[in-house]
Amino acid sequence: MKLDDLEKLNEQRVRRLACVTVTELSTGYTRLVLEKDAAKDGLAGSILHALAANKSTMIEIEGAKFFLCVHMPSVCILILGAVHISQALAPMAHLADFDVTIIDPRTAFATSERFPDIKLVTDWPDEALLKLGLDRYTAFVALTHDPKIDDMGLAIALKSECFYIGALGSRKSHAKRQERLHDLGFSGAETDLIRAPVGLNIGAISPAEIAVSILSEIIAALRVERVALKGREGQSLRVADHA
Amino acid sequence: MKTTSDNPLLEAEKWKKSGLGVAMATVVETWGSAPRPLGSNMVIDEVGRFFGSVSGGCVEGDVIAAAMDVIETGQPQMLEFGVAHEMAWRAGLACGGKIAVYVEPII
Numbered sequence: 372m373k374l375d376d377l378e379k380l381n382e383q384r385v386r387r388l389a390c391v392t393v394t395e396l397s398t399g400y401t402r403l404v405l406e407k408d409a410a411k412d413g414l415a416g417s418i419l420h421a422l423a424a425n426k427s428t429m430i431e432i433e434g435a436k437f438f439l440c441v442h443m444p445s446v447c448i449l450i451l452g453a454v455h456i457s458q459a460l461a462p463m464a465h466l467a468d469f470d471v472t473i474i475d476p477r478t479a480f481a482t483s484e485r486f487p488d489i490k491l492v493t494d495w496p497d498e499a500l501l502k503l504g505l506d507r508y509t510a511f512v513a514l515t516h517d518p519k520i521d522d523m524g525l526a527i528a529l530k531s532e533c534f535y536i537g538a539l540g541s542r543k544s545h546a547k548r549q550e551r552l553h554d555l556g557f558s559g560a561e562t563d564l565i566r567a568p569v570g571l572n573i574g575a576i577s578p579a580e581i582a583v584s585i586l587s588e589i590i591a592a593l594r595v596e597r598v599a600l601k602g603r604e605g606q607s608l609r610v611a612d613h614a
Numbered sequence: 615m616k617t618t619s620d621n622p623l624l625e626a627e628k629w630k631k632s633g634l635g636v637a638m639a640t641v642v643e644t645w646g647s648a649p650r651p652l653g654s655n656m657v658i659d660e661v662g663r664f665f666g667s668v669s670g671g672c673v674e675g676d677v678i679a680a681a682m683d684v685i686e687t688g689q690p691q692m693l694e695f696g697v698a699h700e701m702a703w704r705a706g707l708a709c710g711g712k713i714a715v716y717v718e719p720i721i
Binding site (some may be wrong): 372373374377378380381384394396399401426427428429438440441442 | 623718
């Protein structure tokens with residue numbers, strides 16, 4: 372690969388855009404195709420398919436082999452609430468290769484002592500989410516347990532492209548939350564997108580265990596459910612609530 | 615320390631810009647159970663430093679050796695690794711899968 376292309380590829384990732392490298396294996400010639408140019412490429416069909424499925428693939432055209440390597444931006448997790456669960460979730464998610472940001476307007480909570488090496492934003496969620504953006508490679512989880520903060524974030528997340536929305540709270544407090552969101556004009560189908568009680572049901576009790584269940588649910592949403600959407604067999608891992 | 619699968623290509627850019635010879639290895643074909651999916655990258659510099667992975671650690675040694683050659687000659691290479699034989703000297707995959715790794719120079 373040419374250094375030029377490598378540079379462009381890395382730049383695309385920073386700008387949170389997908390791209391594909393196409394390598395002709397017999398000649399070793401590699402070129403870069405940006406997502407926005409994919410439709411007019413000579414190999415458009417295969418490239419668009421690889422992008423949609425987020426899967427690198429080998430194709431053969433008239434005896435020549437081409438490797439299409441899909442490069443997606445890193446997946447972000449935006450955590451609303453610099454709470455005890457977040458103290459476990461943020462480093463775990465970071466270790467699992469996610470790009471983590473914690474949002475909490477309460478500066479007593481969002482301190483670098485409590486969250487060493489984690490990006491902290493101390494604006495209110497409306498301002499913070501506007502700045503950070505919620506694209507299709509982003510998961511959002513509301514953990515403050517304070518309706519005036521969580522609802523504000525959820526209302527923005529519900530209108531965004533993000534692939535996962537979770538919120539802490541029992542079934543009872545979630546029912547109340549749904550009512551409040553309905554009053555704001557959200558439909559039942561929309562508020563059903565919120566995963567609550569948050570996390571896979573693994574019987575988690577401690578803040579760290581709940582963090583594991585949330586992280587697992589985010590990974591399942593990213594890997595299993597997205598694949599299921601593409602028509603392959605996948606099953607929902609959600610069982611019942613644990614809260 | 616975090617080992618990220620996300621950063622090898624950034625690392626490769628940095629190394630290349632600092633004037634080092636760099637090769638990039640990519641998993642381009644898998645058969646049966648393979649430890650890393652298609653498109654997984656590992657990058658190697660001319661002194662043998664490496665970042666990322668193409669298997670669970672079984673074949674990386676061979677890939678690094680090939681990368682040295684690729685950096686020197688500027689010619690890409692296709693490497694294939696199959697089922698490991700317990701007593702074999704060559705690297706193999708204990709999981710029973712088979713993978714092809716394409717090693718190319720950054721030019």
